[in-house]
Amino acid sequence: MTVGSAGSLRRLVTRSDGHPALVVPESGAVLSYAGLQRALDRAAGRLAAIGVREGDRVALAAANGPALIVAFLAVVASDAVAAPLNPTLGEAELTAELGDLRVSRLLHDGVASAVAAADRSDVPASVIGMAEGLLHIDGEAGSALETAGSPDALGLLLHTSGTTSKPKTVPIRQRNLVASTAAVADTYALSGDDVTACVMPLFHVHGLVATVLATLSTGGTVLLPRFRPSTFWDDAARHGVTWYTAVPTIHARLLTGTEVGGPLEHRIRFVRSCSAPLPTALWRRYEETIGVPLVEAYGMTEAAHQMASNPLPPRERRPGTVGLGTGTEVVALDDDWRPVPPGDEGEIAVRGPSVVDEYLDNPAATFAAFRNGWFRTGDVGRLSADGYLSLVGRVKELINRAGEKISPYEVEDVLLTHPSVAEAAAYPVPDEKYGEQVGVVIVLRGDATPRELTLYCAERLAAFKRPVRVTILDSIPKGPTGKIQRRNLAGLVGGGS
Ligand code: ATP
Ligand code: MG
Incomplete structure (x- = not known):
């Protein structure tokens, strides 16, 4: 496992040969690992030149693609803090985000709402894009930057999905990201032979950690298709996709895709489902149609994504459960923070290296959810005697x-x-x-x-x-x-x- 051994993301991408790292099926663009290394060096240099310093918060508003990935990696490798935003937000929403997050710079791909939001909020903005395999970042040159590369440095600021209340901002440290990335890579034995299709947005941990970081840290290839169920199976077959991860809605849409064009010959060895409950009927239909294991996992922003997962065969995957803790301790608690016996329902709490310590600028929410390293997830569930976790709903739902x-x-x-x-x-x-x-x-x-x-x-x-x-x-x-x-x-x- 090559994920930054000291817990820092700086050396996450260790491979530097001609193997493809990022592939865009639509344009045919391929960025090799050697190219990615060059792109990262140059991008970090450009960030320094435009005045991005250690600890600075840099918002990213761009569609899924190589420019966003290289910019994200360059920001965290510079010990600055990346704050990826949903690029489809309107001008007013983006302006509010830039203010709330107190960012010192915005990197965007030219989307009109981002240009307008940067103007309105007086945040210096740069356009990013890939030219000749290198990340281009425009902007005035400033002075160079020195970085410490600390695992404790904040790497990422992300909002929770806002499913149960106003989204909370989660400050994720580099060591949290490294631990969650390693948990994903280890659970599914990812290697340089793997090719994944990125179908989740990169402004949340699901896409960013489980697809991009887990793959790049193990030397595999990330395919960046434009998501369309009618062409997905064709792309997957043509590019030798071996796995992908997504929410259940996407799995259901891809099954509809098989009625149109596929399933074709494919090299998929497993598919991962996370971030929302996977209905057992869908699980069964998917496995029967596609003929590969569909494993359900459990993740959340406050744990830099993965906390538990069903294992791959030959170990038992148990439908209706989210599997076993993956480097994270999982317990079910009563209202007084006491563990309940196996089989009983309780609020799920987690502890481990990927779990963050607090919410940003929200002491009340931090006080309610974090205690002695444990984090109360807001999910109700029960653990079997052999450690499989079943979720029954959110406390609020x-x-x-x-x-x-x-x-x-x-x-x-x-x-x-x-x-x-x-x-x-x-x-x-x-x-x-x-x-x-x-x-x-x-x-x-x-x-x-x-x-x-x-x-x-x-x-x-x-x-x-x-x-x-x-x-x-x-x-x-x-x-x-x-x-x-x-x-x-x-x-x-x-x-x-
Ligand atoms: P907010 O915290 O703002 O209400 P959110 O909890 O949806 O939003 P995320 O951090 O993106 O924000 O999502 C984590 C939540 O997703 C978990 O707490 C859980 O409720 C749900 N979840 C993740 N994986 C699964 C799964 N496999 N089955 C059921 N629910 C899941
Ligand atoms: Mg939540």
Whole structure:
């Protein structure tokens, strides 16, 4: 394993031969490891020249591609702090981000909202792009920079996905990133023979750590396709993709892609699912259609991504669980921070080298969630006696029917076994008698009436878990990382029953 041995990201990319590091299928552009090293040296030099210093916060607003990856690596290799932002945000949102994060520079790829936000907030901005395999960064030259390369240096500032409340900012140190990267690389035995397709955005840890850092640290190749289910399998076959990681929504869309163009001959050895619950019906359909293991993992921003994963065969992957801790201790706690026995539900807490120490500028949230190295995740789950973790929902999303806590995931899992149901999300419907009852919103892929779906649940779920309201929608709103925002659903379909 070559990930910065001292826990710093500076030497993450150790390979420097002609093996392809980054490939853009659409343009045919290939950046070899030798090219990547040159691009990084030059980019770090350019950052120094435009005045980026150790500890400076540098916002990045660019579409997935080699320029964003090289810029990110160059920023952290310079001991500055990268703050990747969603490049599809509007001008006002980006302006607010630049202020909140107190960045000293913005690197962007020319997107109009970023140009306008930089102007409005008076943050010096530079355009980045790849020219002849080198990162071009425009801007006035300043003085050179000295760096310390400390594992304790902040490497990354990221927002949580904002699924349960206003996004919190997570200060991730270089050693956190290195530990999470190593956990991913070790769990799936990644090597220089692997080729991954990057289908997740690079402004969150899922794409950045599990796809890019895990691959570049082990000498493999990152394919950067424009995501389209209709061409994905073709690209994957042509470029010898051996694995990819994504949220369940993307796996479901790629299965639809197989009905159009594939599945073709492929070299895929496993697929990873993370960041949202993987319905068992989807897991089964995916494995049957594509014929490879689909392993579910558990990650979050506060742990620089991966905390647990199902192992690859021949070890047992257990559907409905997120597997075993991967270099992270995992416990289920009661409200007083005491571990509950195996099999009992509790709030999941984690501790380990990838877990951060605090939220940025948010002492109240830090006080509530961090204690003695442990971090309370806000997820409810239970651990089996042999360490497999099942998640039942988020503390804030459990449906509380007269004190009986109902897992939205369990209700959704049942509905998703119905052949006409493409997507399902359960949420609390305010109820005078019980406090809350179960409501569901459904996206159909065949014919079914709300009444039919209610009966379907009645045959498979205990009475108290059955939905009292079934609403059919064209689509279910999701956050920027592809997660269902259950807390918004009640508002979307109207008030109480
Ligand atoms: P916020 O903290 O702002 O509400 P968020 O928790 O969605 O947003 P992230 O850090 O991107 O922000 O996501 C981490 C969360 O994603 C976990 O706490 C968990 O709820 C969920 N998650 C990750 N992997 C899985 C999984 N395999 N199954 C179910 N949930 C998962
Ligand atoms: Mg969270």
